[in-house]
Amino acid sequence: MTKFAYIRTRVEDEIAVVELYRPDVLNALNRQMVTEIVSALEAYDRNDGVRVIVLTGSGRAFAAGADIDEMAGDDPIKLELLNQFAEWDRLALIKKPMIAAVNGFALGGGFELALSCDLIVAAETAEFGFPEVNIGVMPGAGGTQRLTKLIGKTKALEWLWTGERMSAKEAHALGIVNRVVAPELLLEETMRLARKLAAKPPLSLRLIKEAVNKAVDYPLYEGMQFERKNFYLLFATEDQKEGMAAFIEKREPRFQGR
Amino acid sequence: MYETIHYEVRDHIAWLTLNRPDKLNAFTEQMNKEITQALKQTANDANIRCLVITGAGRAFCSGEDLGGVTEEMNHGEVLRTRYAPMLKALYHLEKPVIAAVNGVAAGAGMSLALACDFRLVSEKASFVEAFIHVGLIPDAGNLYYLPRLIGHAKALELAVLGEKISAQKAAELGLATSVVSEAAWEEEVQRFAERLAAMPTKAIGLIKRLLRESWHCTFEDYLEKEAYGQRIAGLTQDHREGIRAFFEKRKAVFQGK
Numbered sequence: 001m002t003k004f005a006y007i008r009t010r011v012e013d014e015i016a017v018v019e020l021y022r023p024d025v026l027n028a029l030n031r032q033m034v035t036e037i038v039s040a041l042e043a044y045d046r047n048d049g050v051r052v053i054v055l056t057g058s059g060r061a062f063a064a065g066a067d068i069d070e071m072a073g074d075d076p077i078k079l080e081l082l083n084q085f086a087e088w089d090r091l092a093l094i095k096k097p098m099i100a101a102v103n104g105f106a107l108g109g110g111f112e113l114a115l116s117c118d119l120i121v122a123a124e125t126a127e128f129g130f131p132e133v134n135i136g137v138m139p140g141a142g143g144t145q146r147l148t149k150l151i152g153k154t155k156a157l158e159w160l161w162t163g164e165r166m167s168a169k170e171a172h173a174l175g176i177v178n179r180v181v182a183p184e185l186l187l188e189e190t191m192r193l194a195r196k197l198a199a200k201p202p203l204s205l206r207l208i209k210e211a212v213n214k215a216v217d218y219p220l221y222e223g224m225q226f227e228r229k230n231f232y233l234l235f236a237t238e239d240q241k242e243g244m245a246a247f248i249e250k251r252e253p254r255f256q257g258r
Numbered sequence: 259m260y261e262t263i264h265y266e267v268r269d270h271i272a273w274l275t276l277n278r279p280d281k282l283n284a285f286t287e288q289m290n291k292e293i294t295q296a297l298k299q300t301a302n303d304a305n306i307r308c309l310v311i312t313g314a315g316r317a318f319c320s321g322e323d324l325g326g327v328t329e330e331m332n333h334g335e336v337l338r339t340r341y342a343p344m345l346k347a348l349y350h351l352e353k354p355v356i357a358a359v360n361g362v363a364a365g366a367g368m369s370l371a372l373a374c375d376f377r378l379v380s381e382k383a384s385f386v387e388a389f390i391h392v393g394l395i396p397d398a399g400n401l402y403y404l405p406r407l408i409g410h411a412k413a414l415e416l417a418v419l420g421e422k423i424s425a426q427k428a429a430e431l432g433l434a435t436s437v438v439s440e441a442a443w444e445e446e447v448q449r450f451a452e453r454l455a456a457m458p459t460k461a462i463g464l465i466k467r468l469l470r471e472s473w474h475c476t477f478e479d480y481l482e483k484e485a486y487g488q489r490i491a492g493l494t495q496d497h498r499e500g501i502r503a504f505f506e507k508r509k510a511v512f513q514g515k
Contacts, residue, residue, distance in 0.1 A: 182467075182486040184493075189486075 023059030063110025279315025321365025352463025
Protein backbone atom coordinates (compact mmCIF):
# COMPACT_ATOMS: atom_id res chain seq x y z
CA MET A 1 0.00 0.00 0.00
CA THR A 2 1.16 3.54 -0.69
CA LYS A 3 2.77 5.61 2.03
CA PHE A 4 0.39 7.84 3.95
CA ALA A 5 1.30 11.03 5.78
CA TYR A 6 -1.67 11.40 8.12
CA ILE A 7 -2.95 7.88 8.75
CA ARG A 8 -1.47 4.57 9.81
CA THR A 9 -2.89 1.27 8.66
CA ARG A 10 -2.55 -2.38 9.55
CA VAL A 11 -4.43 -5.65 9.05
CA GLU A 12 -4.82 -8.27 11.74
CA ASP A 13 -7.11 -11.33 11.65
CA GLU A 14 -8.75 -10.05 8.44
CA ILE A 15 -9.62 -6.79 10.17
CA ALA A 16 -8.14 -3.60 8.75
CA VAL A 17 -7.38 -0.85 11.25
CA VAL A 18 -7.11 2.69 9.92
CA GLU A 19 -5.71 5.07 12.51
CA LEU A 20 -5.98 8.83 12.09
CA TYR A 21 -2.53 10.07 12.86
CA ARG A 22 -2.05 13.77 13.52
CA PRO A 23 -1.97 13.48 17.31
CA ASP A 24 -0.36 16.89 17.86
CA VAL A 25 -3.50 18.56 16.45
CA LEU A 26 -6.00 16.05 17.89
CA ASN A 27 -6.22 14.43 14.45
CA ALA A 28 -7.85 17.48 12.84
CA LEU A 29 -8.94 16.48 9.35
CA ASN A 30 -7.22 18.28 6.51
CA ARG A 31 -8.04 17.57 2.87
CA GLN A 32 -5.01 15.38 2.31
CA MET A 33 -5.98 13.28 5.33
CA VAL A 34 -9.53 12.76 4.09
CA THR A 35 -8.14 11.71 0.70
CA GLU A 36 -5.84 9.25 2.43
CA ILE A 37 -8.66 7.81 4.57
CA VAL A 38 -10.90 7.34 1.56
CA SER A 39 -8.22 5.71 -0.57
CA ALA A 40 -7.21 3.36 2.26
CA LEU A 41 -10.84 2.38 2.84
CA GLU A 42 -11.44 1.81 -0.89
CA ALA A 43 -8.35 -0.35 -1.13
CA TYR A 44 -9.46 -2.47 1.85
CA ASP A 45 -12.94 -2.69 0.39
CA ARG A 46 -11.44 -4.50 -2.61
CA ASN A 47 -8.93 -6.54 -0.61
CA ASP A 48 -10.04 -10.17 -0.20
CA GLY A 49 -7.96 -10.50 2.94
CA VAL A 50 -10.09 -7.90 4.76
CA ARG A 51 -13.58 -8.53 6.11
CA VAL A 52 -14.15 -5.63 8.50
CA ILE A 53 -12.65 -2.14 8.70
CA VAL A 54 -12.03 -0.30 11.98
CA LEU A 55 -11.41 3.43 12.01
CA THR A 56 -9.84 5.01 15.08
CA GLY A 57 -7.77 7.98 16.23
CA SER A 58 -4.32 8.01 17.75
CA GLY A 59 -3.66 9.86 20.99
CA ARG A 60 -6.33 11.71 22.92
CA ALA A 61 -8.87 12.32 20.15
CA PHE A 62 -10.72 10.52 17.39
CA ALA A 63 -10.75 13.69 15.30
CA ALA A 64 -11.38 17.12 16.76
CA GLY A 65 -12.82 18.58 13.58
CA ALA A 66 -11.62 19.98 10.31
CA ASP A 67 -8.39 21.88 9.90
CA ILE A 68 -9.72 25.44 10.36
CA ASP A 69 -6.46 27.10 9.23
CA GLU A 70 -6.79 25.34 5.90
CA MET A 71 -10.24 26.73 5.14
CA ALA A 72 -10.31 30.09 6.92
CA GLY A 73 -9.55 31.94 3.68
CA ASP A 74 -11.85 29.94 1.39
CA ASP A 75 -14.57 31.52 -0.79
CA PRO A 76 -17.67 29.84 -2.27
CA ILE A 77 -16.32 29.60 -5.82
CA LYS A 78 -13.09 28.05 -4.64
CA LEU A 79 -15.06 25.53 -2.57
CA GLU A 80 -17.38 24.71 -5.48
CA LEU A 81 -14.45 24.12 -7.81
CA LEU A 82 -12.51 22.19 -5.19
CA ASN A 83 -15.57 19.97 -4.59
CA GLN A 84 -13.86 18.54 -1.51
CA PHE A 85 -16.95 16.82 -0.14
CA ALA A 86 -17.02 14.48 -3.15
CA GLU A 87 -14.45 12.46 -1.17
CA TRP A 88 -17.02 12.04 1.57
CA ASP A 89 -19.60 10.71 -0.92
CA ARG A 90 -17.17 7.88 -1.67
CA LEU A 91 -17.20 6.89 2.01
CA ALA A 92 -20.87 6.02 1.66
CA LEU A 93 -20.00 3.59 -1.14
CA ILE A 94 -17.78 1.35 0.98
CA LYS A 95 -19.44 -2.05 1.07
CA LYS A 96 -17.70 -3.77 3.97
CA PRO A 97 -18.67 -3.19 7.60
CA MET A 98 -16.94 -0.12 9.04
CA ILE A 99 -16.68 0.40 12.80
CA ALA A 100 -15.55 3.67 14.32
CA ALA A 101 -13.69 3.24 17.62
CA VAL A 102 -14.02 6.68 19.17
CA ASN A 103 -11.50 7.42 21.88
CA GLY A 104 -11.77 11.11 22.74
CA PHE A 105 -13.25 14.05 20.82
CA ALA A 106 -15.27 13.37 17.68
CA LEU A 107 -16.14 16.93 16.75
CA GLY A 108 -17.36 18.51 13.53
CA GLY A 109 -15.78 16.62 10.64
CA GLY A 110 -14.60 14.03 13.16
CA PHE A 111 -18.20 13.38 14.21
CA GLU A 112 -19.22 13.24 10.54
CA LEU A 113 -16.50 10.70 9.90
CA ALA A 114 -17.75 8.54 12.80
CA LEU A 115 -21.32 8.87 11.49
CA SER A 116 -20.09 7.71 8.07
CA CYS A 117 -19.16 4.39 9.66
CA ASP A 118 -21.78 1.68 10.15
CA LEU A 119 -21.26 1.14 13.86
CA ILE A 120 -19.69 3.24 16.59
CA VAL A 121 -17.97 1.92 19.71
CA ALA A 122 -17.17 4.75 22.11
CA ALA A 123 -14.94 5.02 25.13
CA GLU A 124 -16.74 6.29 28.24
CA THR A 125 -14.63 9.43 27.90
CA ALA A 126 -15.55 10.10 24.26
CA GLU A 127 -17.39 13.31 23.39
CA PHE A 128 -19.35 14.09 20.25
CA GLY A 129 -20.51 17.41 18.88
CA PHE A 130 -20.96 19.83 16.02
CA PRO A 131 -19.22 23.07 17.09
CA GLU A 132 -19.36 24.56 13.56
CA VAL A 133 -22.10 26.97 14.66
CA ASN A 134 -19.64 28.62 17.04
CA ILE A 135 -17.43 29.76 14.16
CA GLY A 136 -20.20 31.00 11.91
CA VAL A 137 -20.67 27.99 9.66
CA MET A 138 -22.41 24.61 9.79
CA PRO A 139 -21.56 20.97 9.12
CA GLY A 140 -20.80 20.34 5.44
CA ALA A 141 -19.91 16.67 5.22
CA GLY A 142 -23.28 15.17 6.06
CA GLY A 143 -23.68 16.22 9.68
CA THR A 144 -27.12 17.79 9.40
CA GLN A 145 -28.38 14.90 7.28
CA ARG A 146 -26.90 11.89 9.04
CA LEU A 147 -27.58 13.11 12.58
CA THR A 148 -31.19 13.99 11.73
CA LYS A 149 -31.84 10.61 10.14
CA LEU A 150 -30.40 8.96 13.24
CA ILE A 151 -32.00 10.88 16.09
CA GLY A 152 -34.83 12.91 14.52
CA LYS A 153 -35.27 16.58 13.73
CA THR A 154 -36.02 17.95 17.20
CA LYS A 155 -32.97 16.55 18.91
CA ALA A 156 -30.68 17.10 15.93
CA LEU A 157 -31.57 20.80 15.82
CA GLU A 158 -30.76 21.26 19.47
CA TRP A 159 -27.32 19.71 19.17
CA LEU A 160 -26.53 21.45 15.89
CA TRP A 161 -27.75 24.85 17.12
CA THR A 162 -26.14 24.86 20.55
CA GLY A 163 -22.90 23.29 19.35
CA GLU A 164 -22.65 21.59 22.76
CA ARG A 165 -20.76 18.38 23.25
CA MET A 166 -22.59 15.16 24.07
CA SER A 167 -21.06 12.52 26.30
CA ALA A 168 -20.67 8.92 25.16
CA LYS A 169 -23.52 8.05 27.51
CA GLU A 170 -25.84 10.62 25.90
CA ALA A 171 -24.82 9.48 22.42
CA HIS A 172 -25.61 5.93 23.44
CA ALA A 173 -29.04 6.91 24.79
CA LEU A 174 -29.77 8.70 21.50
CA GLY A 175 -28.88 5.61 19.48
CA ILE A 176 -25.80 7.17 17.87
CA VAL A 177 -23.38 4.83 19.55
CA ASN A 178 -23.64 1.03 19.68
CA ARG A 179 -21.48 0.39 22.73
CA VAL A 180 -19.83 2.40 25.45
CA VAL A 181 -16.75 0.73 26.88
CA ALA A 182 -13.97 1.44 29.37
CA PRO A 183 -11.43 3.73 27.67
CA GLU A 184 -8.56 1.36 28.44
CA LEU A 185 -10.29 -1.37 26.44
CA LEU A 186 -11.65 0.60 23.49
CA LEU A 187 -9.61 -1.06 20.78
CA GLU A 188 -9.75 -4.50 22.38
CA GLU A 189 -13.56 -4.38 22.62
CA THR A 190 -13.89 -2.93 19.12
CA MET A 191 -11.72 -5.75 17.76
CA ARG A 192 -13.88 -8.26 19.66
CA LEU A 193 -16.94 -6.91 17.87
CA ALA A 194 -15.04 -6.79 14.56
CA ARG A 195 -13.97 -10.43 14.91
CA LYS A 196 -17.57 -11.40 15.59
CA LEU A 197 -18.55 -9.77 12.29
CA ALA A 198 -15.53 -11.17 10.47
CA ALA A 199 -16.79 -14.68 11.27
CA LYS A 200 -20.10 -14.04 9.49
CA PRO A 201 -20.64 -14.63 5.78
CA PRO A 202 -19.24 -11.47 4.13
CA LEU A 203 -21.79 -11.35 1.34
CA SER A 204 -24.65 -11.46 3.83
CA LEU A 205 -23.11 -8.59 5.76
CA ARG A 206 -22.64 -6.69 2.53
CA LEU A 207 -26.19 -7.09 1.26
CA ILE A 208 -27.66 -6.46 4.71
CA LYS A 209 -25.72 -3.19 4.88
CA GLU A 210 -27.01 -2.21 1.46
CA ALA A 211 -30.60 -3.04 2.36
CA VAL A 212 -30.49 -1.28 5.74
CA ASN A 213 -29.06 1.83 4.10
CA LYS A 214 -31.93 1.76 1.61
CA ALA A 215 -34.38 1.58 4.52
CA VAL A 216 -33.14 4.99 5.66
CA ASP A 217 -34.03 6.64 2.32
CA TYR A 218 -36.60 4.47 0.54
CA PRO A 219 -40.35 4.31 1.12
CA LEU A 220 -41.23 1.02 2.82
CA TYR A 221 -42.65 -0.67 -0.28
CA GLU A 222 -39.60 0.03 -2.45
CA GLY A 223 -37.34 -0.97 0.44
CA MET A 224 -39.15 -4.29 0.76
CA GLN A 225 -38.73 -4.97 -2.96
CA PHE A 226 -35.04 -4.13 -2.71
CA GLU A 227 -34.57 -6.36 0.31
CA ARG A 228 -36.23 -9.26 -1.49
CA LYS A 229 -33.85 -9.05 -4.46
CA ASN A 230 -30.85 -9.13 -2.11
CA PHE A 231 -32.37 -12.07 -0.26
CA TYR A 232 -32.74 -13.99 -3.54
CA LEU A 233 -29.22 -13.00 -4.58
CA LEU A 234 -27.68 -14.62 -1.51
CA PHE A 235 -29.00 -17.99 -2.71
CA ALA A 236 -26.39 -17.73 -5.46
CA THR A 237 -23.58 -17.85 -2.90
CA GLU A 238 -21.51 -20.81 -1.71
CA ASP A 239 -21.82 -19.46 1.80
CA GLN A 240 -25.61 -19.94 1.69
CA LYS A 241 -25.13 -23.59 0.75
CA GLU A 242 -22.46 -24.01 3.44
CA GLY A 243 -24.51 -22.17 6.06
CA MET A 244 -27.65 -24.19 5.53
CA ALA A 245 -25.77 -27.49 5.21
CA ALA A 246 -23.93 -26.80 8.48
CA PHE A 247 -27.23 -25.93 10.16
CA ILE A 248 -28.80 -29.22 9.03
CA GLU A 249 -25.69 -31.21 9.93
CA LYS A 250 -25.49 -29.44 13.32
CA ARG A 251 -21.90 -28.20 12.84
CA GLU A 252 -20.17 -24.82 12.68
CA PRO A 253 -20.20 -23.27 9.18
CA ARG A 254 -17.02 -22.16 7.38
CA PHE A 255 -17.75 -19.08 5.32
CA GLN A 256 -15.55 -18.22 2.34
CA GLY A 257 -17.06 -14.97 1.17
CA ARG A 258 -18.20 -16.42 -2.14
CA MET B 259 0.69 29.21 41.50
CA TYR B 260 -2.23 28.96 43.86
CA GLU B 261 -3.31 31.70 46.25
CA THR B 262 -6.30 30.26 48.09
CA ILE B 263 -4.98 26.73 48.45
CA HIS B 264 -1.65 25.15 49.14
CA TYR B 265 -0.78 22.21 46.89
CA GLU B 266 2.21 20.00 47.34
CA VAL B 267 3.29 16.52 46.21
CA ARG B 268 5.53 14.48 48.50
CA ASP B 269 6.36 10.78 48.11
CA HIS B 270 3.44 9.98 45.75
CA ILE B 271 0.95 11.83 47.97
CA ALA B 272 -0.67 15.12 46.91
CA TRP B 273 -1.63 17.44 49.76
CA LEU B 274 -4.33 19.98 48.92
CA THR B 275 -4.80 22.40 51.82
CA LEU B 276 -7.61 24.93 51.71
CA ASN B 277 -5.75 28.02 52.74
CA ARG B 278 -7.94 30.92 53.85
CA PRO B 279 -7.69 30.27 57.59
CA ASP B 280 -8.93 33.72 58.62
CA LYS B 281 -12.18 32.98 56.72
CA LEU B 282 -12.38 29.39 57.99
CA ASN B 283 -11.38 28.34 54.45
CA ALA B 284 -14.67 29.48 52.96
CA PHE B 285 -15.10 28.95 49.21
CA THR B 286 -14.64 31.82 46.80
CA GLU B 287 -14.78 31.67 43.03
CA GLN B 288 -11.00 31.68 42.91
CA MET B 289 -10.80 28.85 45.40
CA ASN B 290 -13.26 26.71 43.44
CA LYS B 291 -11.16 27.25 40.33
CA GLU B 292 -7.87 26.55 42.04
CA ILE B 293 -9.18 23.32 43.59
CA THR B 294 -10.50 22.23 40.18
CA GLN B 295 -7.11 22.93 38.64
CA ALA B 296 -5.30 21.06 41.40
CA LEU B 297 -7.62 18.07 40.98
CA LYS B 298 -6.85 17.93 37.26
CA GLN B 299 -3.16 18.21 38.03
CA THR B 300 -3.54 15.29 40.45
CA ALA B 301 -5.38 13.20 37.85
CA ASN B 302 -2.75 13.83 35.18
CA ASP B 303 0.30 13.15 37.32
CA ALA B 304 0.94 9.40 37.15
CA ASN B 305 3.36 9.78 40.04
CA ILE B 306 0.54 10.65 42.48
CA ARG B 307 -1.13 7.69 44.16
CA CYS B 308 -3.19 9.38 46.88
CA LEU B 309 -4.75 12.82 47.49
CA VAL B 310 -5.37 14.38 50.88
CA ILE B 311 -7.69 17.37 51.15
CA THR B 312 -7.52 19.31 54.42
CA GLY B 313 -7.90 22.81 55.83
CA ALA B 314 -5.38 25.27 57.23
CA GLY B 315 -6.03 26.59 60.74
CA ARG B 316 -8.95 25.53 62.90
CA ALA B 317 -11.59 24.76 60.20
CA PHE B 318 -11.79 22.24 57.37
CA CYS B 319 -14.08 24.46 55.29
CA SER B 320 -17.02 26.62 56.31
CA GLY B 321 -18.72 26.46 52.91
CA GLU B 322 -19.53 29.32 50.55
CA ASP B 323 -18.15 32.67 51.70
CA LEU B 324 -21.37 34.47 52.65
CA GLY B 325 -19.50 37.75 52.26
CA GLY B 326 -19.90 37.27 48.50
CA VAL B 327 -23.61 36.45 48.54
CA THR B 328 -25.70 39.32 47.18
CA GLU B 329 -29.41 39.73 46.45
CA GLU B 330 -28.72 39.57 42.73
CA MET B 331 -26.74 36.34 42.98
CA ASN B 332 -28.08 33.51 40.81
CA HIS B 333 -27.38 30.51 43.00
CA GLY B 334 -28.00 28.05 40.17
CA GLU B 335 -25.36 29.70 38.01
CA VAL B 336 -22.87 29.75 40.88
CA LEU B 337 -23.31 25.99 41.21
CA ARG B 338 -23.09 25.37 37.48
CA THR B 339 -20.04 27.50 36.80
CA ARG B 340 -18.03 27.21 40.02
CA TYR B 341 -18.96 24.09 41.94
CA ALA B 342 -19.96 21.62 39.20
CA PRO B 343 -16.54 21.61 37.46
CA MET B 344 -14.83 21.06 40.81
CA LEU B 345 -17.20 18.27 41.81
CA LYS B 346 -16.95 16.56 38.42
CA ALA B 347 -13.16 16.63 38.58
CA LEU B 348 -13.34 15.00 42.01
CA TYR B 349 -15.98 12.48 40.89
CA HIS B 350 -13.81 11.33 38.00
CA LEU B 351 -10.53 11.25 39.90
CA GLU B 352 -9.56 7.58 39.90
CA LYS B 353 -7.17 7.76 42.84
CA PRO B 354 -7.92 7.44 46.55
CA VAL B 355 -8.98 10.77 48.08
CA ILE B 356 -8.89 11.40 51.82
CA ALA B 357 -10.72 14.27 53.44
CA ALA B 358 -8.65 15.02 56.54
CA VAL B 359 -11.40 16.88 58.38
CA ASN B 360 -9.33 18.87 60.85
CA GLY B 361 -12.12 21.15 62.05
CA VAL B 362 -15.63 22.26 61.19
CA ALA B 363 -16.99 21.20 57.78
CA ALA B 364 -20.10 23.27 57.18
CA GLY B 365 -22.38 23.73 54.18
CA ALA B 366 -20.52 23.17 50.93
CA GLY B 367 -17.47 22.39 53.06
CA MET B 368 -19.32 19.36 54.36
CA SER B 369 -20.27 18.53 50.75
CA LEU B 370 -16.60 18.53 49.78
CA ALA B 371 -15.82 16.08 52.57
CA LEU B 372 -18.71 13.86 51.46
CA ALA B 373 -17.36 13.78 47.91
CA CYS B 374 -14.08 12.27 49.10
CA ASP B 375 -13.52 8.53 49.50
CA PHE B 376 -12.41 8.52 53.11
CA ARG B 377 -13.08 10.94 55.96
CA LEU B 378 -10.52 11.01 58.74
CA VAL B 379 -12.19 13.17 61.35
CA SER B 380 -10.38 14.99 64.12
CA GLU B 381 -12.04 14.61 67.51
CA LYS B 382 -12.53 18.37 67.59
CA ALA B 383 -14.10 18.52 64.11
CA SER B 384 -17.80 18.66 63.35
CA PHE B 385 -20.17 18.65 60.38
CA VAL B 386 -23.04 21.08 59.88
CA GLU B 387 -25.74 20.99 57.21
CA ALA B 388 -25.94 24.76 57.52
CA PHE B 389 -28.03 25.42 54.42
CA ILE B 390 -31.47 25.07 55.98
CA HIS B 391 -30.69 27.85 58.47
CA VAL B 392 -30.50 30.35 55.62
CA GLY B 393 -33.45 28.87 53.74
CA LEU B 394 -31.42 26.92 51.19
CA ILE B 395 -30.97 23.28 50.29
CA PRO B 396 -27.73 21.36 50.77
CA ASP B 397 -25.77 21.78 47.53
CA ALA B 398 -22.43 20.99 45.91
CA GLY B 399 -23.42 17.33 45.55
CA ASN B 400 -24.39 17.06 49.22
CA LEU B 401 -27.76 15.36 48.75
CA TYR B 402 -26.29 13.06 46.12
CA TYR B 403 -23.58 11.69 48.36
CA LEU B 404 -25.33 11.79 51.72
CA PRO B 405 -28.01 9.10 51.19
CA ARG B 406 -25.43 6.89 49.49
CA LEU B 407 -23.23 7.16 52.57
CA ILE B 408 -25.72 6.95 55.41
CA GLY B 409 -29.12 6.08 53.89
CA HIS B 410 -32.18 8.13 53.01
CA ALA B 411 -33.71 8.53 56.46
CA LYS B 412 -30.56 9.78 58.19
CA ALA B 413 -29.70 11.99 55.21
CA LEU B 414 -33.08 13.65 55.46
CA GLU B 415 -32.72 14.14 59.21
CA LEU B 416 -29.36 15.81 58.84
CA ALA B 417 -30.37 17.97 55.89
CA VAL B 418 -33.65 19.18 57.36
CA LEU B 419 -32.73 19.57 61.02
CA GLY B 420 -29.30 21.08 60.33
CA GLU B 421 -27.93 20.13 63.73
CA LYS B 422 -24.23 20.14 64.48
CA ILE B 423 -22.79 16.65 64.14
CA SER B 424 -19.88 15.86 66.42
CA ALA B 425 -16.98 13.69 65.28
CA GLN B 426 -18.29 10.87 67.47
CA LYS B 427 -21.78 11.17 66.02
CA ALA B 428 -20.31 11.22 62.50
CA ALA B 429 -18.56 7.94 63.24
CA GLU B 430 -21.80 6.40 64.51
CA LEU B 431 -23.60 7.49 61.35
CA GLY B 432 -20.91 5.98 59.16
CA LEU B 433 -19.72 9.35 57.88
CA ALA B 434 -16.25 9.01 59.37
CA THR B 435 -13.69 6.41 58.40
CA SER B 436 -12.22 6.97 61.83
CA VAL B 437 -12.07 9.58 64.56
CA VAL B 438 -8.56 10.70 65.39
CA SER B 439 -7.34 12.31 68.61
CA GLU B 440 -5.84 15.75 68.31
CA ALA B 441 -2.50 14.55 69.59
CA ALA B 442 -2.18 11.85 66.93
CA TRP B 443 -3.78 13.86 64.11
CA GLU B 444 -0.90 14.62 61.75
CA GLU B 445 0.76 11.28 62.27
CA GLU B 446 -2.47 9.33 61.65
CA VAL B 447 -3.34 11.25 58.49
CA GLN B 448 0.20 10.76 57.18
CA ARG B 449 0.14 7.06 58.01
CA PHE B 450 -3.24 6.48 56.34
CA ALA B 451 -2.19 8.41 53.22
CA GLU B 452 1.05 6.41 53.00
CA ARG B 453 -0.90 3.19 53.33
CA LEU B 454 -3.18 4.09 50.42
CA ALA B 455 -0.27 5.40 48.33
CA ALA B 456 1.43 2.01 48.62
CA MET B 457 -1.59 0.09 47.32
CA PRO B 458 -2.40 -0.93 43.71
CA THR B 459 -3.59 2.49 42.52
CA LYS B 460 -5.27 1.32 39.32
CA ALA B 461 -7.32 -1.28 41.20
CA ILE B 462 -8.48 1.39 43.67
CA GLY B 463 -9.46 3.63 40.76
CA LEU B 464 -11.40 0.78 39.18
CA ILE B 465 -13.15 -0.02 42.47
CA LYS B 466 -14.24 3.62 42.63
CA ARG B 467 -15.41 3.49 39.01
CA LEU B 468 -17.47 0.33 39.53
CA LEU B 469 -19.05 1.45 42.80
CA ARG B 470 -19.99 4.70 41.07
CA GLU B 471 -21.48 2.85 38.09
CA SER B 472 -23.36 0.40 40.28
CA TRP B 473 -25.82 3.15 41.22
CA HIS B 474 -26.68 3.90 37.62
CA CYS B 475 -26.95 0.68 35.67
CA THR B 476 -28.79 -2.60 35.48
CA PHE B 477 -27.28 -5.73 36.95
CA GLU B 478 -26.52 -7.11 33.48
CA ASP B 479 -24.74 -3.89 32.46
CA TYR B 480 -22.89 -3.92 35.74
CA LEU B 481 -21.57 -7.44 35.12
CA GLU B 482 -20.24 -6.31 31.74
CA LYS B 483 -18.54 -3.30 33.34
CA GLU B 484 -17.11 -5.58 35.98
CA ALA B 485 -15.59 -7.72 33.24
CA TYR B 486 -13.99 -4.59 31.73
CA GLY B 487 -12.71 -3.60 35.16
CA GLN B 488 -11.13 -6.94 35.93
CA ARG B 489 -9.63 -7.17 32.46
CA ILE B 490 -7.99 -3.77 32.99
CA ALA B 491 -6.78 -4.68 36.49
CA GLY B 492 -5.52 -8.00 35.14
CA LEU B 493 -3.24 -6.13 32.75
CA THR B 494 -1.50 -4.08 35.47
CA GLN B 495 2.01 -4.72 36.70
CA ASP B 496 0.66 -4.53 40.25
CA HIS B 497 -1.53 -7.57 39.61
CA ARG B 498 1.49 -9.54 38.33
CA GLU B 499 3.48 -8.42 41.35
CA GLY B 500 0.63 -9.42 43.68
CA ILE B 501 0.52 -12.92 42.22
CA ARG B 502 4.31 -13.27 42.30
CA ALA B 503 4.47 -12.12 45.91
CA PHE B 504 1.73 -14.56 46.87
CA PHE B 505 3.64 -17.54 45.49
CA GLU B 506 6.95 -16.29 46.85
CA LYS B 507 5.28 -15.86 50.25
CA ARG B 508 6.39 -12.24 50.63
CA LYS B 509 4.71 -8.87 50.88
CA ALA B 510 3.86 -7.38 47.49
CA VAL B 511 5.51 -4.11 46.49
CA PHE B 512 3.05 -2.20 44.32
CA GLN B 513 4.17 0.54 41.93
CA GLY B 514 0.78 1.95 40.97
CA LYS B 515 1.24 0.72 37.41
